[in-house]
Amino acid sequence: xxxxxxxxxxxxxxxxxxxxxxxxxxxxxxxxxxxxxxxxxxxxxxxxxxxxxxxxxxxxxxxxxxxxxxxxxxxxx
Numbered sequence: 426x427x428x429x430x431x432x433x434x435x436x437x438x439x440x441x442x443x444x445x446x447x448x449x450x451x452x453x454x455x456x457x458x459x460x461x462x463x464x465x466x467x468x469x470x471x472x473x474x475x476x477x478x479x480x481x482x483x484x485x486x487x488x489x490x491x492x493x494x495x496x497x498x499x500x501x502x
Contacts, residue, residue, distance in 0.1 A: 430483075436466045437473055437482075444469070444483050453490045 430445035446454070458468045469486070476485035 435469045437469055442482075444486065446483055446486060450487055450490050453494065454486060457490065457493050 428447060430447050431451070432443040432445045433451065434441055434443050436442075454468070455465065458465050461468070463471075469482070472485050472489050473482055476482065480488075
């Protein structure tokens with residue numbers, strides 16, 4: 426996989442925009458969307474609506490993926 430961020434186009438609130446993420450994040454992001462039965466654009470819209478003004482969309486997606494993966498880890502006693 427490529428370690429450099431790659432741009433992908435999405436539609437956000439009716440407008441096309443591009444988001445740059447590393448391949449590993451795109452792979453996991455797509456898997457999360459599929460597991461939830463959502464198109465990528467719908468999940469991007471959810472994340473965009475929940476993020477604060479102090480973080481960019483790509484960063485918000487990375488944090489979303491990280492949190493989703495951490496939720497899969499066994500809970501420590």
